[in-house]
Amino acid sequence: xxxxxxxxxxxxxxxxxGKLEGLYAREIFAEAAKEAYDRCPNxxxxxxxxxxxxxxxxxxxxxxxxxxxxxxxxxxxxxxxATRTENACASSGAALRAGIFAVLSGLCExxxxxxxxxxxxxxxxxxxxxxxxxxDFPFEQWxxxxxxxxxxxxxxxxxxxYGTTEExxxxxxxxxxxxxxxxxxxxxxxxxxxxKALSSRVIAWPLKLYDCSLITDxxxxxxxxxxxxxxxxxxxxxxxxxxxxxxxSIGLYERESLTSLIAAKIAAKQAYDMAGVKAGExxxxxxxxxxxxxxxxxxxxxxxxxxxEGGKLIGSGETRLEGRLPVNTSGGLKxxxxxxxxxxxxQAYELYLQLTEQAEKRQVKDTKxxxxxxxxxxxxxxxxxxxxxxx
Amino acid sequence: MSEQTSFNIEQFYKHINQGKLMGGKCKxxxxxxLPPRPLCAKxxxxxxxxxxxxxxxxxxxxTIIHVAPPQFQQMVPYAxxxxxxxxxxxxxxxxxxxxxxxxxxxxxxxxxxxTSAVQSQWPQWPRYYFKPC
Numbered sequence: 001x002x003x004x005x006x007x008x009x010x011x012x013x014x015x016x017x018g019k020l021e022g023l024y025a026r027e028i029f030a031e032a033a034k035e036a037y038d039r040c041p042n043x044x045x046x047x048x049x050x051x052x053x054x055x056x057x058x059x060x061x062x063x064x065x066x067x068x069x070x071x072x073x074x075x076x077x078x079x080x081x082a083t084r085t086e087n088a089c090a091s092s093g094a095a096l097r098a099g100i101f102a103v104l105s106g107l108c109e110x111x112x113x114x115x116x117x118x119x120x121x122x123x124x125x126x127x128x129x130x131x132x133x134x135x136d137f138p139f140e141q142w143x144x145x146x147x148x149x150x151x152x153x154x155x156x157x158x159x160x161x162y163g164t165t166e167e168x169x170x171x172x173x174x175x176x177x178x179x180x181x182x183x184x185x186x187x188x189x190x191x192x193x194x195x196k197a198l199s200s201r202v203i204a205w206p207l208k209l210y211d212c213s214l215i216t217d218x219x220x221x222x223x224x225x226x227x228x229x230x231x232x233x234x235x236x237x238x239x240x241x242x243x244x245x246x247x248x249s250i251g252l253y254e255r256e257s258l259t260s261l262i263a264a265k266i267a268a269k270q271a272y273d274m275a276g277v278k279a280g281e282x283x284x285x286x287x288x289x290x291x292x293x294x295x296x297x298x299x300x301x302x303x304x305x306x307x308x309e310g311g312k313l314i315g316s317g318e319t320r321l322e323g324r325l326p327v328n329t330s331g332g333l334k335x336x337x338x339x340x341x342x343x344x345x346x347q348a349y350e351l352y353l354q355l356t357e358q359a360e361k362r363q364v365k366d367t368k369x370x371x372x373x374x375x376x377x378x379x380x381x382x383x384x385x386x387x388x389x390x391x
Numbered sequence: 392m393s394e395q396t397s398f399n400i401e402q403f404y405k406h407i408n409q410g411k412l413m414g415g416k417c418k419x420x421x422x423x424x425l426p427p428r429p430l431c432a433k434x435x436x437x438x439x440x441x442x443x444x445x446x447x448x449x450x451x452x453x454t455i456i457h458v459a460p461p462q463f464q465q466m467v468p469y470a471x472x473x474x475x476x477x478x479x480x481x482x483x484x485x486x487x488x489x490x491x492x493x494x495x496x497x498x499x500x501x502x503x504x505x506t507s508a509v510q511s512q513w514p515q516w517p518r519y520y521f522k523p524c
Contacts (some may be wrong), residue, residue, distance in 0.1 A: 139483055205455040
């Protein structure tokens with residue numbers, strides 16, 4: 001059973017990521033849906049798509065909840081069962097998993113999963129407050145601990161325990177900005193220097209502006225199908241062969257470790273075991289770099305390097321586009337942007353492009369196996385999915 | 392619910408208002424919950440007693456916040472950390488009355504209570520903070 005496709009991705013769509021002035025979440029989602037329809041001419045969306053799961057974190061941004069029905073209608077899928085999943089920044093990783101369950105249940109053969117967030121019309125303090133809602137209110141938010149603050153606590157602890165440096169953190173930003181520079185849909189298509197990253201203003205020491213992901217508008221979606229019928233729709237399916245999800249205490253302070261996300265480690269183990277794949281067999285990965293330290297911790301939690309050696313791995317250059325294991329070829333949350341609800345399926349979109357050789361300027365050669373790591377909040381939720389080229 | 396059975400966050404902050412840091416100790420398995428909970432996450436018992444939690448501990452990690460939500464904007468930059476109390480319990484909070492450059496992982500801190508700014512609207516919680524001791 002190991003390595004058997006759970007579902008197959010038959011199409012995918014991504015809106016432009018960035019400051020999409022004058023556009024509402026539902027309208028941005030429609031842009032992603034349209035791309036997915038256009039990529040798959042054999043799909044009749046109204047007839048074939050039997051359910052929608054959409055990740056969306058915050059109704060505060062647009063004063064709009066009830067996202068499932070809203071975006072289903074705007075995607076031209078009126079009347080299908082549509083459900084919002086909310087797991088903070090892992091909302092669409094959870095939507096993907098819900099879609100996999102729907103297909104595996106036998107109830108639906110074709111499902112749309114995706115995510116959306118509209119953020120840039122609000123002020124930075126407002127966004128800071130809304131994002132903090134993904135953390136513990138009575139003990140973290142109440143005492144002024146922000147979201148960057150939580151990852152800064154992890155960074156300080158990692159630096160103290162393993163000798164990780166601010167330069168190594170900045171190297172994650174430089175790498176991901178280089179990749180985002182090659183991605184026409186990225187929010188910030190701009191190369192940055194190490195010096196620029198290190199001299200940017202402090203947000204939550206030791207994290208500076210360029211250690212933080214962007215406040216971005218965007219939407220993403222995938223069309224997933226029962227593997228047996230995928231060929232009806234496309235000659236180039238991408239199979240999902242492993243899926244894991246785990247949770248942890250909402251408060252960072254309650255957790256076993258400040259330098260590792262236990263939920264991510266559990267989710268990764270589940271996904272690797274299901275896929276029958278080891279970390280060393282992964283050719284390409286999209287990891288949740290909401291802050292630069294998060295990518296370094298992800299390397300360790302996913303088994304890409306030994307515990308404590310994440311800083312060394314970024315320094316080695318092996319995770320660059322031309323390296324042994326390219327990570328965040330899309331530019332990551334750092335440069336492509338982080339419309340929180342859209343991020344999980346946006347990672348899957350990038351792997352879909354890479355594994356079907358449609359990633360243009362940032363295409364990595366000969367990739368067979370990809371991994372996506374999507375984290376909610378400061379690590380109270382994590383999902384990990386493993387993708388395999390279908391042909 | 393009688394006060395004796397209210398092992399919850401509301402009651403935790405009522406104790407803070409009285410200058411007390413208290414956790415809920417499970418009478419069955421002995422686990423101390425900080426903050427207190429109505430259901431023991433270890434053994435599912437609902438039988439608790441209040442215990443004083445050590446008010447001193449050491450700093451596990453910290454950060455200096457420069458960008459804050461609107462209600463904290465006037466305080467930036469400020470320090471926050473996670474403090475390991477003497478019996479292994481952990482609690483986050485602000486670190487005050489110390490120059491930021493002098494904050495170090497492992498430094499000894501003690502809790503202080505600030506009940507001056509309790510609001511009339513929810514949540515009517517006081518605040519606590521840590522300072523060197």
